[in-house]
Amino acid sequence: MASAEPAAPRGESSGAARLFAAPLSLLMRMIDWPMSALQRLIGERRMAYAFLLPNIVFFGLFVFLPLIINVVFSVTGGTALFPSQRPYVGGEQYAYLFDCGSFLDPNSCREDHFWRGVSNTARFTVFQVTAMVLFSLVTAVVLNMKIKARGFFRAVYFFPVLLSPVVVALTWKWILQRDGLLNAGITALGGERILFLVDPSWAMFWIVFVSVWAHMGFYTLILLAGLQAIPADLYEAAEMDATPRWRVFWRITLPLLWPNMIVVIVLALIKGVQTFDEVFVLTGGGPGTATLMVVHYIYETAFSNQVQNFGLAAAASVVLGLVLFALTLAQLAASNRKGAA
């Protein structure tokens, strides 16, 4: 009897598996004939291309084709929508973007909003990535310890990642506005109300804060996976040698976590450069242009202004694309160097 007990669930499970596998098996049999015919026609070695084809078509249609169209737009002018109706202007849009007295002073540039966007995006990315990596690392290390309710805390830190950026930004907007929750607390404690989203320094601080709050869980998860992959015997050996904890962290944890750290840094960097939705809803690029980001500039230039300047927006997109390409190359180089070491 005792041996029969576990057999029942196995039987149920294989029955359920058969139930789910039946349509799949039918489907496989249906495509078996055309695939076999194709293999006979093109040969076994070329079958790999046949399998890759659907994805290549999908990728080509939705990534490469828009990319090419974007480059074509960037060398045309006017307001017509179809490339065939747009006059060719060569590098005029790029020349307009790069017409600057000094690239460090947006006011000296003809298209100052673009350079303000570049400057804001650079500042935002530096602050955001630094804070993101630091807080994610600390959180991952703490969540890797044997603390009470560890599962609960892991879920809590990951929860904001599941929220829509618009929901995140609106929630924080209600907290930070003139009559928001934070000001209610400050005035209840006898303090002066602070217009967080109207003061340029505060606005930049809060968009970094909100971004870190919203995305930290994702990067924490990557680092946590890295921490759990570090062999426990290394820590046991260090413990037997009575190595101080900071030295264990510095000599064992950090070097072995470095591949994950690179992934986190590069992903956060790319995401930081692309940032748009949260900032757009939270501050609208203001006050003035204090939080205007490059992607927001592109959106405004292409769609929000009365003259929808697709050419200039496309040129700015190409510049942004090149920056992201350089960052990706840097990530690959860093990963390869680490792999070779």
Next chain:
Amino acid sequence: MQGRHWISALALTAGLLASGAAFAQTTVRIAWYSDGNEGEVVTDLLKRFEAQNKDIKVVLDQVPYKAITENLPVQLASGQGPDIARVVDLGGVARYALDLRPYLKDAGYWEKNFGPFLPWMRPAGDDKAITGFMTQLTVTGPLVNKTLFEQAGIAMPGAKASWEDWAKAVKEVATKVQAPFPLAMDRSGHRFFGLAISEGAKVFDAKGEPAVIDDGFKRGAQRVLDWHKSGVMAKELWGSVSGAAYRGANDEFKNAQVVMYVSGSWQIAQFDKTVGDAFDWVAVPSPCGAAACTGMPGGAGLVAIKATKNPEAVAKVMEYLASEPVLSEFYARSLFVPGHLGIAAKGLDYKDASPQAKAALKVFSDQVASLSPVAYALQGYVNNRIIFNAVISRVGQAISGETTLDEAYKRIASDIEQQIAERNKK
């Protein structure tokens, strides 16, 4: 027996096809945004139209304002989009508009009743086309929280009061009653130009080309900047966002946080409903500057779109909506200033409006004839939104402390020049 079945089946099929043809309907799509209850009103009116015209089905797509200003132009440029659209950027959309004259039963009726507004909706260089009509004529101007004045014990400035008088009064009221917004003005170039033209802005040179920066304009911009510095205006509207983003103070006004809200006649229906009897509010005539006491005319037009496949049906819907009895009912129930000369001359009975909404409508309606000709010229200018957007973007930067007004003036001039040149590239 089998043959009889075949004959019956054929007869049934033929019958079904014939009845299908008899009930074949042409669909007309309208893209519509609303400020107040006008979406509900036009839905009612269109139901009646459909009852009278079984061959036409009208689909009313009620969309947000942003979809009209940002998505619709892209749709139209791609040859897609609705058959009719309610738009505010009349000059910008004009190039996609359908000239209805070949399809109208009585083009004279349109010339007679919508004459002054038809040029606003015509493509550049066309002085004959009839592309639509005004679903509302708007006038910009101030709405004042009368209760706050009463609570502060301060008298409201009179009919010909200047901007300075109002700024001083609203600041005193706000200080006494601790309202955070003494004066709020929509972050909109259209609203700003009411003030600037009052201060003497001419906007155009002798040839009719834009020459936006002059002494009058500078007086207006300086006034707005000074109000922000002195606390008459709070930075939350003009200084809080970037670029051409619109910001209104509807919620703040409804919550009695604003003493004077410079907006316009389209807000009346909304405030009549949302403020209710929470406090008393009034519309007051546009304050005076160095040159005039004027607001800006404007409004939303219902425009037929050139890409339509059913111009006859579109014209039929437009004729119905533009007819005097239908349009009278529409204006009256939506609490809009009429953009139809015949209806305006006869006067409208706003039956559903409260006494204070009726009074506000009268204040705005009375101003239509006295608005500055410069204001009408600017409203009719095909590239007016380029000017409006450049002004709010750059003056906004000066208000936030990023640039000076002198730098803003240079940028406004170059932005306008660059964007018009881009638009004219063929």
